[in-house]
Amino acid sequence: MALAAAPRPVVLVSRSRGTTGTASAMAQGGIAAAVGPGDDAVFHAADTLVAGACHNHVGAVLDLAQAAPEAVQWLGSLGVQFDRAGDGQLSLGREGGHDRARIVHAGGDATGHAVMQVLAAAAANAPHVHWLAGKTLQAIGLAADGRVAGVRVCDVAGRSAQLAAADLVLATGGIGALFSATTNPEGADGSGLALALAAGAEGRDLEFIQWHPTAFASPSGRHLPLVTEALRGAGARLVDEQGVPLMQGTHPLADLAPRDVVARRLWRHRRAGGQAWLDARRLDEAAWRQFPSVLSLCAQHGIDPRSDRIPVTPAVHFHMGGVAVDPKGESSLAGLHAVGEVACSGVHGANRLASNSLLEGLVCGRLLGARLRSQGKRAAPVLRWVDAGPDADGESRERLAMHLTAALGPLRSGESLAAAMAAITADPAMAGRWQGRLALALLAPAMARKRSLGAHYRVDSASAGNIRQGIETPAYGETA
Ligand SMILES: Cc1cc2nc3c(=O)[nH]c(=O)nc-3n(C[C@H](O)[C@H](O)[C@H](O)COP(=O)(O)OP(=O)(O)OC[C@H]3O[C@@H](n4cnc5c(N)ncnc54)[C@H](O)[C@@H]3O)c2cc1C
Structure with a gap:
């Protein structure tokens, strides 16, 4: 996003310098793109829809699949060395849900590292990007008309600073660190999502969590x-x-x-x-x-x-839900945009297809950056600051993780969801903290969605009424 916004000045706030602590740098499989012989964006889109239990935004899926080959080419032009076969063609891997080998990769299973090294170097060398490393986003400043007007960031020593900003792009990743078992890094704590919700942005599909x-x-x-x-x-x-x-x-x-x-x-x-x-x-x-x-x-x-x-x-791996954004990356809060795992553009539906998320970040990030390039708004004065609330202590976070893991696992029931909601609500050390509020925001739609759909699998719903993928049926072991 930052690169595509040139020459509009961008302040890049990140917890670490470079790519340490990002899920992006940990990506192993690669990037899905219909670049192989006989493959087509339509086949890629069809697999995405089947994996997503057709809960996806169809237009967004088609746009993503169509943009994939060019996104891979763009990364190559920046210097990402994708693995190639002896004949010089891109070497393609195959992952679950794909009807064929379609995953481009670099350094074998070190694709995320290879891609992020190149992107981070490009951002570090871009004259329009001012990279503020070692900072955490803490609060959003809102103007009198309710639009984003600034951010407050803090460093590890607790020193905070305010920055004026007419546009804020959240790219704070997933929520895995809220659970007892996750493939995500520690920074995937959901703090960006919690802050956006607290500031009044709408969430979407928050119950869909991929294990x-x-x-x-x-x-x-x-x-x-x-x-x-x-x-x-x-x-x-x-x-x-x-x-x-x-x-x-x-x-x-x-x-x-x-x-x-x-x-x-x-x-x-x-x-x-x-x-x-x-x-x-x-x-x-x-x-x-x-x-x-x-x-x-x-x-x-x-x-x-x-x-x-x-x-x-x-283990918890990916959050399909997030800050609700339209195809342009805009949330319901004026001036707040979101991209990557923290966003829900509807592209992943109820279950993400493997290797579609680096792709989504790349394609949507570049589109968003290009759009913001031509919108040079001035930040209005901040009328009020919104933060997500106080932090839970270590012990309460452990308890919260246990409740979330029991209730929002690969198998869910009304009983376990209600038990988790009751336990969290009754305990001020959880309910009064931002992690507890976010947990309740994830649990409530899971409770309300009575039928199974994609990654949201209710063992207590009438199986005949469930929407299922492909030809998976209870006869194949899907009953509780
Ligand atoms: C182990 C692993 C392997 C994966 N393999 C693949 C794969 O092969 N292909 C694929 O497509 N996808 C893969 N994924 C998923 C994919 O990597 C992620 O969904 C995607 O990289 C998320 O990108 P992002 O930019 O949204 O978040 P991230 O890359 O995680 O970056 C978010 C950054 O924001 C920071 N942050 C969070 N909150 C704040 C805050 N309040 N203030 C400041 N900074 C904050 C985080 O610390 C982090 O540095 C994998 C994920 C994991 C965990």
């Missing part, structure tokens, strides 16, 4: 490393402790079924006391060269995935 089926099942900590789905695309299989395939008979795409289907299967298996493993031992040396990050992760835990199975567990 990734294969986080590395590490016994300690809530931030679990991801074991990329591309490994299953290359032939790895999910198995139980006896080596029995877990996805066989569950969905026609088996291990490459949409993420929510796989996550539910593993969640049930683990809740019944089982362990889940990813068996990638059949991959040959050439295939393993595509997965240096997985090899290094496993080595850190004393595992060689060429001869050992990898322990995996579902």
Whole structure:
């Protein structure tokens, strides 16, 4: 976004210098784009709609799929070295929900790092970008007419500063850090979303949270490393402790079924006391060269995935919901824009298709930047400051994470949602803090949505009335 807004001056506020602590830099699989022989944006769009349980904004999906090849080309022109086959063509990976190999990648499974290094360097060298690192967005200033007029940021020492701004673009990422198990970094705490809601922006689809089926099942900590789905695309299989395939008979795409289907299967298996493993031992040396990050992760835990199975567990991965934005990236609050995971443009529907989110950030960010370039508004004086409220203490955050994980997991019920809402509401150490308010904002629409849809799966809803993807049916193990 910042690059596309040139020459309009942009102040880039970030918690860290460079790309440390962003989910973007952690992206492993890559970027979905219909660039392979015989592929077409329409097929990419169709897969996006099926994964999203057709809850998507169809126009936004088509626009995204059509813009993907050019976005990849643009990154290449900036210097991102995408992996190529011997014949010089882009090498394509396959992930769950895609009907074919369609994922461009760089450095094997280090795509996010490769892309973000190039974008960060371009932003650091851009004369119109003033990069304020080490700062957290704390409050939004509103003018007399209710429009955004400024922001207040603070550093780690608690020193705050105010900046005038007629336009604020939120790109604060996801909410995984609110849960007990997540692939997200610590900074994905939902603070940007909480602030936008507190300032009066509308949220959309907040109940849709994607669980990734294969986080590395590490016994300690809530931030679990991801074991990329591309490994299953290359032939790895999910198995139980006896080596029995877990996805066989569950969905026609088996291990490459949409993420929510796989996550539910593993969640049930683990809740019944089982362990889940990813068996990638059949991959040959050439295939393993595509997965240096997985090899290094496993080595850190004393595992060689060429001869050992990898322990995996579902973990919160992506928030489909967020600040409601129109196709131009505008929220309901004048002057507030949002892009990336904090935004909900409707492109992901009820369940994101793998490798569509880096793409969304790129495509929507560039469009938004280009639009803001030509809108040089002056900031009005700030009439009032809005923040999200006080921070919860560590112990209350732990309790909150436990309630959210129990209620907003891959399987949900009215009973568990009501229990979580009651527990949070009754405890001022949670309900009176911004994390608690955000938690209630996620739980309420999940409670209100009685039927299953995409990643929102209600075990207590009448299965006959449920909207399901593809040909997944209760007969394939989808009953509670
Ligand atoms: C392990 C992993 C692998 C993934 N793999 C892929 C993949 O292969 N392909 C794909 O398309 N998607 C992938 N995703 C999803 C994708 O990476 C993210 O959805 C996307 O990168 C989000 O980008 P973003 O810019 O919205 O957020 P981020 O890249 O997370 O950046 C948000 C930044 O805002 C900061 N921030 C938050 N709140 C504040 C605040 N109040 N003040 C200041 N700063 C704040 C955060 O600390 C962070 O630095 C993956 C995600 C993870 C976690």
